[in-house]
Amino acid sequence: MTLEKTVADLATRVETLEAEAEIRRIQARYMFLCDTPCPEFGVRDDEHRIELIMDLYTHDAVWEGVGEYYDNQFGRAEGADAIRAHFRNFWGQKRDPELLLNAHYLTSEQIRVAGDEATGLWIHMQPWLFSDGTSLLRSSRLNNAFRKEDHGWRITRTRTENVFVAPLNAGWASDYPSASVLMKP
Template identity: 75%
Template sequence: MTDTPTAPSSPSSEALLRTLQERVDVLEAEAAVRRVQARYMFLCDTPCPEPGVRDDQHRIDLIMELYTDDAVWEGVGEYYDDQFGRAVGADAIRRHFQGFWGEKQDPALLLNAHYLTSEHIEVDGDTARGLWIHMQPWLFSDGRSLLRSSRLNNTFRRTDDGTWKITRTRTENVFVAPLPHEFAEAYPAASVLLAE
């Protein structure tokens, strides 16, 4: 007598639903991390495109809402170690941003736009890591211009209320390149993109 082969058992409806829910959770977490990182870059652009931002202190307040209280902001590598250093905790990170925007700059920064690319996000439960390369042109009031590129290795955590926040911003220089004097012939003094 020969044994009749049995068909492989199919997963139960409950197991299938659980698997699908886990996959949806990961996709939603990736989307949330992507939005947090994009919002951070958006708020760092000059001119700031966020409607209703009264001044740079208000901009910093909005950026700080994206960070956990125990977060770290650091520049690493041979070029960024000395330029940015390491700020640990919300107060130190706020001081870092105040050092950038808190004082009248001469020459003034007229344009700074962040372009994110080469995204890779890994989610592990309530934590995640995102890798990006970003580029940003800079234009100053004296006509000096440059292009920066850096790699980002940032971490995120889902907080008790379900919001994803940044726990670490870690940036490493790829290159800094001078651009031709006054390379941009047309740029806005203020952004009205999202104004109603």
């Protein structure tokens, strides 16, 4: 093997590792911004939160819930305007009972990079606590796609499929915050 070939091979491997790391950060940031209360310091309101999320997506992205449980619950949003409307529908409505807390936990990661495109598979879990004392645990599989653009990697597809929804006993969680101060300077 020539030195040039070795260097080229190493450069490709480094680019792949850097892509995986950036995709991992993008997916984690998306989940972080979807947490309630939102832990991102300085987020003024849900519209600001939505714009921070939209910065992670390409203009032609797709967000969809699939499978027998999520097809009718989430549907499909194509393009930035439709995805923005999807999030406005979720956060823009006053809900009764009010969502007090949810946190996203990612596991079973599989990222595959092929040039300027990539896919990522995860399983995620999230507890939900509501103002009426009810709570549940949700788990979903994520099959997402990404593309490298001039300003870095972005999400081109969020696809989520229900694994399970489990009601939790009242009082299973205590001592949770009404607002996050984690990122406060």
